[in-house]
Amino acid sequence: MSTVAEGAVGGKRPKAAQRLADSRFAAVLVSPTVLVLVLVIVYPVVAAVIDSTYGVAGLDEETGFVSESEPFVGLGNYTAIFGEAGERFWNAFVNTTFFTVASVSLETVIGVVMALVMNQALRGRGIVRASILVPWAIPTVVSALLWKWIFNTDGVANAVLGTNVLWSAGGLASQVTIIVADVWKTAPFIGLLVLAGLQLIPEEVYEAARMDGAGAWRRFVAITLPLVRPALLVAVLFRMLDALRMFDLPYVLIGPRKESVETLAMLVQDQASNVRYGAAAAYAVILFLYVFAVAFAFVGLLGASVVDDEDAQPGPGLLERWRRRGRPRGSVAP
Amino acid sequence: MASARPAAGERGTVTALDRTSPAARAGADAGGGATTSRPSRSGRRRGGSRRSTATLYAGVGFIVLYCLAPYYWMVVSSFRRTSDIFSLSPIPRPFSWENYAAVFDPSQSFGRALVNSVVVAGTTTVVALLIGITTSYALARLRFRFKRALLAMIIATSMFPQVAIVVPLLKLFTGLGWINTYQAMIVPSLSFALPLAVWTLTTFFRQMPVELEQAAMVDGCTRWQAFRRIILPLAAPGVFTTTIITFIGAWNEFLIALSMTNSPDYQTAPVAISKFSGAAAFVAPFGSQMAAGVIVTIPLLVLVLVFQRRIVAGLAAGAVK
Numbered sequence: 001m002s003t004v005a006e007g008a009v010g011g012k013r014p015k016a017a018q019r020l021a022d023s024r025f026a027a028v029l030v031s032p033t034v035l036v037l038v039l040v041i042v043y044p045v046v047a048a049v050i051d052s053t054y055g056v057a058g059l060d061e062e063t064g065f066v067s068e069s070e071p072f073v074g075l076g077n078y079t080a081i082f083g084e085a086g087e088r089f090w091n092a093f094v095n096t097t098f099f100t101v102a103s104v105s106l107e108t109v110i111g112v113v114m115a116l117v118m119n120q121a122l123r124g125r126g127i128v129r130a131s132i133l134v135p136w137a138i139p140t141v142v143s144a145l146l147w148k149w150i151f152n153t154d155g156v157a158n159a160v161l162g163t164n165v166l167w168s169a170g171g172l173a174s175q176v177t178i179i180v181a182d183v184w185k186t187a188p189f190i191g192l193l194v195l196a197g198l199q200l201i202p203e204e205v206y207e208a209a210r211m212d213g214a215g216a217w218r219r220f221v222a223i224t225l226p227l228v229r230p231a232l233l234v235a236v237l238f239r240m241l242d243a244l245r246m247f248d249l250p251y252v253l254i255g256p257r258k259e260s261v262e263t264l265a266m267l268v269q270d271q272a273s274n275v276r277y278g279a280a281a282a283y284a285v286i287l288f289l290y291v292f293a294v295a296f297a298f299v300g301l302l303g304a305s306v307v308d309d310e311d312a313q314p315g316p317g318l319l320e321r322w323r324r325r326g327r328p329r330g331s332v333a334p
Numbered sequence: 335m336a337s338a339r340p341a342a343g344e345r346g347t348v349t350a351l352d353r354t355s356p357a358a359r360a361g362a363d364a365g366g367g368a369t370t371s372r373p374s375r376s377g378r379r380r381g382g383s384r385r386s387t388a389t390l391y392a393g394v395g396f397i398v399l400y401c402l403a404p405y406y407w408m409v410v411s412s413f414r415r416t417s418d419i420f421s422l423s424p425i426p427r428p429f430s431w432e433n434y435a436a437v438f439d440p441s442q443s444f445g446r447a448l449v450n451s452v453v454v455a456g457t458t459t460v461v462a463l464l465i466g467i468t469t470s471y472a473l474a475r476l477r478f479r480f481k482r483a484l485l486a487m488i489i490a491t492s493m494f495p496q497v498a499i500v501v502p503l504l505k506l507f508t509g510l511g512w513i514n515t516y517q518a519m520i521v522p523s524l525s526f527a528l529p530l531a532v533w534t535l536t537t538f539f540r541q542m543p544v545e546l547e548q549a550a551m552v553d554g555c556t557r558w559q560a561f562r563r564i565i566l567p568l569a570a571p572g573v574f575t576t577t578i579i580t581f582i583g584a585w586n587e588f589l590i591a592l593s594m595t596n597s598p599d600y601q602t603a604p605v606a607i608s609k610f611s612g613a614a615a616f617v618a619p620f621g622s623q624m625a626a627g628v629i630v631t632i633p634l635l636v637l638v639l640v641f642q643r644r645i646v647a648g649l650a651a652g653a654v655k
Contacts, residue, residue, distance in 0.1 A: 036465055040528075139586035
């Protein structure tokens with residue numbers, strides 16, 4: 001797109017000069033954002049890595065002196081996760097992973113079903129669209145309170161299910177409440193993104209498949225899924241990375257320092273609020289690396305293309321071609 | 335429900351055509367190409383017997399119920415009296431404002447928390463938009479070195495675990511004496527609000543025809559003038575949508591606000607709700623929690639309902655690259 005712009009706009013000025021002017025202009029336009037991101041992301045990450053090599057100020061066990069400043073411990077905070085103190089860390093690690101896998105798989109299935117229904121529905125599209133945005137817009141804290149109330153021992157969940165479960169007492173029951181609450185809030189979001197992908201599939205493809213005698217299931221597996229794959233992969237990736245940093249939901253729904261629902265983010269926050277900055281920073285760095293490892297693995301294995309700069313694209317994909325056709329804004333809406 | 339009107343119009347057209355021949359429908363589809371979804375829908379419904387239509391409406395009903403029933407329960411519970419808070423009737427009887435009165439009891443300083451939320455979320459949104467708008471234009475239109483690197487950085491930061499930056503910033507702000515200040519919440523909030531704003535705005539700018547600037551520049555405008563006088567006014571709807579999406583994100587933020595404050599005077603509404611103690615200390619204040627939740631959610635629901643079309647377009651544009 002921008003190739004056309006430069007070529008046509010160059011006018012009297014030579015192309016090279018125009019390019020230079022453009023990149024200077026771009027530097028001016030971009031620098032405030034870069035500056036802020038360095039300040040609020042790059043600096044804290046570097047600081048976290050440095051902090052993670054320091055221990056807790058106080059009594060030094062070896063010398064018997066009380067130090068005011070935090071002692072340097074090297075990789076001590078990291079190696080501690082393999083020792084006695086590591087039990088809580090691994091519990092949080094397993095919880096985080098379990099919540100992510102369980103919630104995201106359920107969300108994806110429910111979200112795709114929702115998108116398929118919305119794509120077919122003729123009537124009530126306005127109300128479906130409005131209602132699907134409600135869980136997305138509700139603050140996580142509020143939805144946590146809402147589900148805490150629903151999963152109260154004397155609450156409506158037990159009444160409807162005819163059970164008498166102590167949902168907040170810990171164990172699997174508490175984990176289930178977290179997953180239910182998370183799926184409720186985010187499945188519609190996946191549905192929305194998948195729907196946007198579904199609407200790009202031209203009807204002729206289905207028409208052709210139908211003529212060849214493909215049934216509904218076969219059309220779904222052979223056409224819908226592959227064509228909706230890019231949108232779906234991005235939605236799942238976003239959700240996975242979001243679930244890995246889960247904090248608000250278990251913190252409010254069940255509470256802090258509860259073994260069965262403590263996630264890595266909660267562990268970091270708890271350590272920091274107890275002024276154990278070193279350990280907090282070390283766990284934060286591990287979580288950070290974990291998130292990036294998952295992102296890279298996901299992008300590498302499944303080829304989800306997230307950074308999609310049109311200058312660097314090998315050829316226009318279905319999405320890009322459709323976009324270039326100039327779509328009126330708002331047409332994505334279900 | 336402002337946008338219900340166009341939807342209703344659309345619905346009318348399609349249903350009217352529904353019983354005509356497939357050929358007529360195909361023609362209608364070509365004409366109504368503005369809504370990309372239409373061809374796929376009507377075509378696939380051809381095999382649609384009465385049974386599959388019923389299944390479809392059951393599906394629609396399920397989605398609406400799934401999304402709204404839990405929230406409905408919250409609203410209903412907020413209108414019950416404390417004495418019958420555990421009632422299971424689907425409508426609050428007797429109807430009571432008791433919980434709402436409790437929420438705004440001065441001891442809860444919930445009104446103050448709402449003001450704090452407006453200040454923090456509002457400032458974060460405005461700053462993120464002001465800083466982000468020029469960057470998004472550059473990313474969408476200009477060619478420059480490190481563009482891909484910058485795009486990658488922005489998408490990476492939007493997936494970033496907030497808790498990793500909270501620890502060092504907490505330490506830093508403690509040193510600066512910034513704990514219990516608005517800036518201690520606004521600055522870290524930019525770490526997610528700015529990438530979100532830039533990402534969404536970039537996709538909006540990309541959708542605008544390049545010919546606009548070309549024409550302006552042929553007429554002697556510099557790039558900056560073309561951007562300020564031509565593009566910016568025309569991009570207003572996209573900017574507006576981005577503002578709403580960013581504001582909702584900032585309004586819902588919890589971790590930063592929780593970490594950077596310890597005085598009720600500076601807590602934002604989500605933090606205040608999570609710490610709600612209620613008037614009577616010995617019972618969990620479910621009623622007033624539900625009422626507070628409804629109050630915090632109302633501004634968002636109004637925004638969402640009024641601008642649903644735009645928000646859906648913005649979310650889809652930002653995520654479906």
